[in-house]
Amino acid sequence: MNPVNTLNIAKRKERIDRGIKARCDDIYALLSLKEISYVIAPKLCLILFIFIFPLLKDVLGYYWERVFYITCLMAILAISWEFLSYVGLISLGQAFVFGTGAYISGIFNINFHIPVPFSILLASGFGALICTLILFPASKIKGIYFAMITLCIPMFFSKIIEATEIFGGTSGISGISPMGNYYVEMYFPVLVLIGAFFCLRRLMSTDFGLLIIGIKDNEFSLMSSGINIYKIKFFVIFLSSALGCFSGACMCHYYQFVGISAFSLDYSIIPLTCSILGGIDGFTGSLIGAFVICPLSEMLRGFGTLRIVIYSVLLIMFILLVPEGIFSYISRKYHQIERWKEI
Numbered sequence: 001m002n003p004v005n006t007l008n009i010a011k012r013k014e015r016i017d018r019g020i021k022a023r024c025d026d027i028y029a030l031l032s033l034k035e036i037s038y039v040i041a042p043k044l045c046l047i048l049f050i051f052i053f054p055l056l057k058d059v060l061g062y063y064w065e066r067v068f069y070i071t072c073l074m075a076i077l078a079i080s081w082e083f084l085s086y087v088g089l090i091s092l093g094q095a096f097v098f099g100t101g102a103y104i105s106g107i108f109n110i111n112f113h114i115p116v117p118f119s120i121l122l123a124s125g126f127g128a129l130i131c132t133l134i135l136f137p138a139s140k141i142k143g144i145y146f147a148m149i150t151l152c153i154p155m156f157f158s159k160i161i162e163a164t165e166i167f168g169g170t171s172g173i174s175g176i177s178p179m180g181n182y183y184v185e186m187y188f189p190v191l192v193l194i195g196a197f198f199c200l201r202r203l204m205s206t207d208f209g210l211l212i213i214g215i216k217d218n219e220f221s222l223m224s225s226g227i228n229i230y231k232i233k234f235f236v237i238f239l240s241s242a243l244g245c246f247s248g249a250c251m252c253h254y255y256q257f258v259g260i261s262a263f264s265l266d267y268s269i270i271p272l273t274c275s276i277l278g279g280i281d282g283f284t285g286s287l288i289g290a291f292v293i294c295p296l297s298e299m300l301r302g303f304g305t306l307r308i309v310i311y312s313v314l315l316i317m318f319i320l321l322v323p324e325g326i327f328s329y330i331s332r333k334y335h336q337i338e339r340w341k342e343i
Contacts, residue, residue: 042334046287047194054186065186067298069254072189073247075290077267078274079196080243082286085275086204087236088142088216093150094244094271096134096157099262101127101245102252106173109253116179117188120249127245132238139233154263161260172259176252189250193287196243201282212236270294277318279325288327 050072057065081094105123108114114122138149161167168174179185203209211232214222219229248267252258270293271286278289296314300307322329 042331050190050194054183054190057182067295069186069189070251071290071294072193073251074270074274074294075287076189076193076196076243076247078271078278078286078290079193079200079283080240080247081271082275082280082283083200083243084236084240085280086212086216087139087233088219089139089233089237090143090147091150092147092268092272093153095154095263095265095267096150097127097131097241097244098248098251098267099154099157099258099260100131100241101248102258102262103167103173103248104130104245105249106176106252106258107167109177110173110175116177116253117184120188120246120253123249124242124246127249128238128242131241131245132234135237135241136234139230139237151268154265154268158260158263168259170260172257172261173252174257176256176258178253178256185254189247192243192246197283197287204282208232273315277315277326279328281325281328281331285325285327288330289325292326 053060053068054065077094077098080097081091084091101123104127105119108119108122109116134153135150138146141149162170179188204212211222211227211229215229215232222229248262252262271290274289274293275286276289277285277293278287279285293315297307297311300310303310318326324332
């Protein structure tokens with residue numbers, strides 16, 4: 001008998017991510033298919049879920065298809081809010097960009113008979129320009145002051161529409177054309193959501209992304225280095241507004257109606273809640289937060305007015321028990337998974 005086989009092989013526990021991460025979270029030394037799958041599996045599962053869900057309409061029905069569509073739009077709105085926060089601008093007025101995109105797309109479609117996809121894209125561009133021109137002058141202030149200004153803007157515009165009866169007044173604009181094709185309607189926001197998610201993550205990992213973060217940390221240091229921070233702020237506000245306007249434009253065509261409810265406070269609070277609950281960490285938290293909050297709100301709808309109480313209690317519990325955010329908590333636990341390794 002071979003004496004080597006009779007020996008007990010010593011083993012020790014080792015975290016799976018040890019040996020995979022070379023120096024930091026973004027630099028990997030991948031040596032095997034198992035290690036590659038460890039890195040990409042969480043992202044791949046999330047993307048596959050988002051892409052496959054619209055194909056299950058016959059199984060899940062119209063109700064959950066509608067919930068999924070709204071969730072994707074709220075995820076885009078939450079990502080736009082988080083992107084704006086990277087320059088230190090905490091907005092309480094995402095309803096402003098949402099409502100602007102909805103109204104402009106509805107007007108383009110009704111008055112100028114522009115096809116729905118082009119109407120949405122044009123509304124995203126023109127709406128972003130309008131929102132940027134209004135929000136940019138306020139970007140010189142930060143914190144609670146900027147938040148209060150953004151909170152008042154959607155209220156101001158909704159009251160203007162109500163008082164002057166423009167854009168249909170309180171009756172709104174009805175008869176807006178739907179997308180027409182189910183798969184185009186569902187995958188249009190899905191592709192924009194996935195594209196915005198990865199493009200913004202990539203942007204924040206570049207030198208330009210470091211400048212964006214630097215504005216929040218210490219904008220005066222950047223200014224003393226000769227960097228024009230206002231050009232960067234203008235770009236961030238414009239891109240954030242474009243995503244928010246896209247979300248509102250898609251919503252108005254989905255419901256074939258737009259009214260002053262598009263400027264509702266809900267569209268300011270939901271993206272903020274999604275980002276905080278999910279965790280402000282590379283936009284993944286905003287994405288996960290949206291896919292938790294929106295379906296949760298719909299599942300509690302059967303409780304009537306009591307659902308607001310249950311919904312609030314659950315949110316408070318999430319924030320108290322997982323203050324770092326759902327994504328940060330899950331990510332930390334995932335990287336703590338251990339395996340036995342021979343010594």
